[in-house]
Amino acid sequence: MVVVKKLGVALALLALMEPAAAGVKFADEALWRLYERWLAHFNEVVDCDNNGHGCKGGNRNSALDYIAKKGISSEADYPYTATNGTCQASSKPRVDLNFQGYQTVPPYDEFELLTAVGYGPVAVAISVGDNNLDFRYYEEGDGVYNGRCTRDTRHAVLLVGYTADSYIIKNS
Numbered sequence: 001m002v003v004v005k006k007l008g009v010a011l012a013l014l015a016l017m018e019p020a021a022a023g024v025k026f027a028d029e030a031l032w033r034l035y036e037r038w039l040a041h042f043n044e045v046v047d048c049d050n051n052g053h054g055c056k057g058g059n060r061n062s063a064l065d066y067i068a069k070k071g072i073s074s075e076a077d078y079p080y081t082a083t084n085g086t087c088q089a090s091s092k093p094r095v096d097l098n099f100q101g102y103q104t105v106p107p108y109d110e111f112e113l114l115t116a117v118g119y120g121p122v123a124v125a126i127s128v129g130d131n132n133l134d135f136r137y138y139e140e141g142d143g144v145y146n147g148r149c150t151r152d153t154r155h156a157v158l159l160v161g162y163t164a165d166s167y168i169i170k171n172s
Contacts, residue, residue: 044078048087060123060156064102071095114162121158126169128155 042063048070051062071094072078078092105112105122116122144166161168 042072043080043082043085044073044087044089044092046083047085048089061104068102113159117159117162121160121170124157124159124169126155126157 045063045066049062049066051065066072070089073089073092074095078088103116105116113122113124155171158170159167160170
């Protein structure tokens with residue numbers, strides 16, 4: 001876990017796409033809760049979601065829309081390859097997620113964000129400086145991340161809790 005000090009309200013749910021340099025991380029934080037609970041993996045979304053941009057960044061909303069509409073296969077049935085491949089979803093069994101969709105939190109609305117995290121982890125994007133360089137070499141054991149506060153929120157993480165002065169996030 002990573003603790004991010006509250007620097008204004010620099011978190012925004014479902015922000016714009018991940019930068020291409022992040023590769024397949026396009027929707028991993030948005031899908032992490034689904035993955036942990038049901039062992040579904042997202043390589044199917046990389047291959048099959050035509051609106052998600054695959055390994056070139058992607059879009060969390062599009063990934064979640066895909067899963068809500070079409071379901072998803074287990075990691076055992078649709079293994080992770082870290083590449084854009086041909087969609088094979090039609091030939092794979094579906095995992096019963098009972099996932100109907102998702103809701104968004106208005107950007108920069110801290111009250112709504114903290115209310116949402118009370119129900120469970122929330123996919124968010126954080127500001128990590130120019131081209132994500134501030135966070136690139138951050139190590140899990142470092143403890144508290146005190147990055148610059150900007151509205152350029154391009155790094156996807158999972159908000160799992162908070163304290164009076166910090167957000168607690170999971171970064172893959």
